[in-house]
Amino acid sequence: xxxxxxxxxxxxxxxSCSKEDKQKTDNKQNQTTSQQNNAVDDTDTxxxxxxxxxxxxxxxxxGDENEDLQIYLEEVIYPMVSKSNKVTLEKISGSxxxxxxxxxxxxxxxxxxxxxxxxxDEMIFDKIETQTNAVKQFxx
Numbered sequence: 001x002x003x004x005x006x007x008x009x010x011x012x013x014x015x016s017c018s019k020e021d022k023q024k025t026d027n028k029q030n031q032t033t034s035q036q037n038n039a040v041d042d043t044d045t046x047x048x049x050x051x052x053x054x055x056x057x058x059x060x061x062x063g064d065e066n067e068d069l070q071i072y073l074e075e076v077i078y079p080m081v082s083k084s085n086k087v088t089l090e091k092i093s094g095s096x097x098x099x100x101x102x103x104x105x106x107x108x109x110x111x112x113x114x115x116x117x118x119x120x121d122e123m124i125f126d127k128i129e130t131q132t133n134a135v136k137q138f139x140x
Contacts, residue, residue, distance in 0.1 A: 049082075050074035057089040057099075064091055068123040069114065076127070077110075098132075 047055070054070035073089075077099065081087050086102040095114040100107055111128045 048074075050078045053078050053082075053087075057087065062089045062091040062097065066114075069097070069112070069125070072112070072125045076125070077112075098130075099127075 051070075051074060054073040057073060058064050058066055058070050081099075081101040081103075084101040084103065086100075086107075088100050090098040090100075092098055097112040097114075099110045099112055101110075102108075109130050109132060111130050113126045113128070115124050115126065116122075117124050
């Protein structure tokens with residue numbers, strides 16, 4: 001019986017050490033996750049209303065990653081539609097978007113066309129007001 005006691009003590013020692021290591025690892029993972037979440041929250045809180053507007057339309061609604069379009073929406077379109085209750089953006093093709101917004105109870109639609117300017121070596125946009133909307137254009 002006395003010979004078994006040292007083995008039992010060693011087993012208890014090994015088990016307790018492994019639990020401490022696991023708790024330390026779990027705590028480190030929780031701290032890392034918390035720090036990542038805080039970094040994401042800080043990024044969201046540092047965005048302007050224009051940036052939130054453009055990233056929501058382009059990334060969340062249209063499912064695109066077009067930074068030039070986001071800048072255009074922030075600088076040109078946001079001042080026009082900032083008082084609107086509803087705004088949406090449909091990606092029609094690689095360079096054509098349909099923006100719909102509520103203007104005092106009337107839905108207005110803009111076609112946004114993206115062009116490349118070789119002279120300036122930059123992307124430029126044109127907006128054209130249109131009577132068509134996504135339902136008229138695509139649902140038949």
